[in-house]
Amino acid sequence: MLVYILSRNETLYSTQRLVEAAKERGWKVEVIDYLQCSIEIMKGELHINYLGKQLPKPDAIIPRIGASRTFYGTAMVRHFEMMDVFSTSGNLAIARSRDKLRSMQVLSKHNVDMPKTVFASNKSSAKDVIALSGGAPLVLKILEGTQGVGVVLVDTEKAAKSVLDAFYGMDVNLLIQEFIEEAGGADIRAFVVGGEVVGAMKRQGAEGDFRSNLHQGGSATAYKLNRKEKSMALAAAKAMGLGVCGVDMIPSSRGPLVMEVNSSPGLEGIEKSTKIDIAGKVMDYIAQNVTPKSATTVKKKRIKRDSIGA
Numbered sequence: 272m273l274v275y276i277l278s279r280n281e282t283l284y285s286t287q288r289l290v291e292a293a294k295e296r297g298w299k300v301e302v303i304d305y306l307q308c309s310i311e312i313m314k315g316e317l318h319i320n321y322l323g324k325q326l327p328k329p330d331a332i333i334p335r336i337g338a339s340r341t342f343y344g345t346a347m348v349r350h351f352e353m354m355d356v357f358s359t360s361g362n363l364a365i366a367r368s369r370d371k372l373r374s375m376q377v378l379s380k381h382n383v384d385m386p387k388t389v390f391a392s393n394k395s396s397a398k399d400v401i402a403l404s405g406g407a408p409l410v411l412k413i414l415e416g417t418q419g420v421g422v423v424l425v426d427t428e429k430a431a432k433s434v435l436d437a438f439y440g441m442d443v444n445l446l447i448q449e450f451i452e453e454a455g456g457a458d459i460r461a462f463v464v465g466g467e468v469v470g471a472m473k474r475q476g477a478e479g480d481f482r483s484n485l486h487q488g489g490s491a492t493a494y495k496l497n498r499k500e501k502s503m504a505l506a507a508a509k510a511m512g513l514g515v516c517g518v519d520m521i522p523s524s525r526g527p528l529v530m531e532v533n534s535s536p537g538l539e540g541i542e543k544s545t546k547i548d549i550a551g552k553v554m555d556y557i558a559q560n561v562t563p564k565s566a567t568t569v570k571k572k573r574i575k576r577d578s579i580g581a
C-alpha cells in the first residue's frame with residue numbers, strides 16, 4: 272500500500288501519528304506538501320508533479336488541508352480523485368465543510384438539529400437580522416473562520432447592531448446564531464471514521480471564554496456519547512459526505528446541537544484524552560476501501576460520486 276498524506280507540515284502531531292500508523296502496517300507512506308504539487312492535465316491524462324518529478328500514483332490519500340488553503344488543497348484532492356485514487360475525504364465534502372453557511376444548509380436539509388442560524392447581506396437592516404435570529408445574546412461567525420478565530424459573542428442588541436454594522440461595513444460574510452448559554456463554554460467532539468464513531472471528547476473553554484477550541488486554551492477529556500449524540504454525529508458526517516471528520520456538538524436544554532463538522536480534525540486532543548489509536552482507525556478505513564495493486568479494476572466501481580447536491 273502506498274499512502275500520501277497531504278500536509279504542509281510533517282512535524283505536526285497529526286501528520287506524525289498518521290505516518291507512524293501507516294508504517295506500523297508495513298505500508299509505504301509519504302508526506303506531500305500539496306502547495307508544492309503541480310498538476311498536469313491533457314486529454315485523458317492526469318498527473319501530479321512534486322519537487323520536479325512525476326508522483327507515482329498512490330493507493331490512497333489522506334488530505335490534511337489547512338483552512339487558508341482550501342482552494343488549492345481541494346484542487347489537488349480532486350486531481351487525485353480524478354486519477355481514481357481513494358481519498359479519506361472527498362474534495363467536495365472538504366469544500367462543503369469549510370463554508371459554515373453551506374454546512375448549515377446541508378445539515379438542516381438532513382434534519383440535523385443545530386442552533387438557529389441566520390444569514391443576510393449588508394443590504395438587510397441589522398435590526399431586522401437581530402430580530403430574526405431571536406435577539407441578543409447572539410454569536411456572530413465569519414463564514415470561513417476556524418479554531419475559534421472569527422467567532423464573537425455579543426450580549427446586547429446595541430452591541431450586536433454595532434458589531435454587525437462593522438462586519439457589514441467591511442463586506443465580511445457572517446452567520447448570526449442563537450447563543451447556547453447553557454453549554455457553559457463546553458462542547459463535544461465525536462471523531463467519525465468511515466461511518467463509525469471511533470472516539471469522543473468533551474472540550475471545555477478556558478476560564479471566561481465561551482469558545483471551547485483547544486487553540487483558544489480549551490482542555491479536553493474523554494467522553495462517552497449517549498445514544499442521541501452518537502446518532503447525531505453519524506447523521507452529520509453522512510450528510511456532509513466526510514469519511515473522516517470531527518463532529519462538534521453543543522449540549523443544550525433541547526438536546527445536542529451540531530455546530531460544525533471539521534474535515535481535518537486534529538488528532539492530538541482526541542488521542543491524548545481518549546488513549547485511542549485514532550490514526551490506526553484511519554488506516555483501517557483505508558484498508559477496508561482499497562485493494563492495493565489490483566486498484567484499477569476495483570476502484571472505478573468503488574469510488575462513490577458525491578451526491579449531496581450542495
Ligand SMILES: Nc1ncnc2c1ncn2[C@@H]1O[C@H](COP(=O)(O)OP(=O)(O)O)[C@@H](O)[C@H]1O
Pocket residue numbers: 386410412416417418419420421422448449450451452454456457458476481482483484519521530531
Ligand atoms: N451558537 C453558539 N452558542 C454557544 N457557543 C458557541 C456557539 N457557536 C460556537 N460556540 C463556541 O465557539 C466555538 C467555536 O465556534 P465554531 O463554530 O466551532 O467555529 P470555529 O470553526 O472557529 O471552531 C465552539 O467550539 C463553541 O464552544
Ligand SMILES: [Mg+2]
Pocket residue numbers: 418419484519531
Ligand atoms: Mg469549531
